[in-house]
Amino acid sequence: MTPLVHIDRDAGLESPDDDSFYCWVDSTLKHVGEQIPANPEVSFRINDASEMAALNLRFRSKDGPTNVLSFPADLVTENTVSLLGDIAICAPVVAAEAAQQAKPVEAHWAHLTVHGVLHLVGYDHLDSADAQKMESLEIKILADLGFKNPYTMHDEREHSP
Secondary structure, X not given: OOOEEEEEEOOOOOOOOHHHHHHHHHHHHHHOHHHOOOOEEEEEEEEOHHHHHHHHHHHHOOOXXXXXXXXXXXXXOOOOOEEEEEEEEEHHHXXXXXXXXXXXXXXXXXXXXXHHXXXXXXXXXXXXXXXXXXXXXXXXXXXXXXXXXXXXXXXXEOOOO
């Protein structure tokens, strides 16, 4: 399995490099490999608060920006590439949340990427049992990537990948 990762960024927004996103997507998909097509494809849109607020209102009927939105695809292309979907991540919200939670910003980006990809492959947190299952998987994936539990207040890098 070799994922294709596409990233579209607004100019001037701080975000991790393409290799980081690829690593986080690849690790997530390897943890749920039995559910993943041979050539998965994920597209990212790194945006500002204004664009994210518009997406949040349009697709979730909620005011204001949010950190991440996932849009699963129900599409298999003729080239044997399976589009898993699109993920929008709001750079200013990620930075603000990381600071508020005393987390390294890279750890928060990794967490939101893993979280978004899990949504694309069918995980959710609508009830407590599903939330526990998804959070446990996020913690395991992030630990394998060298990040501490994202649900603790002081998430720090344990080591460089």
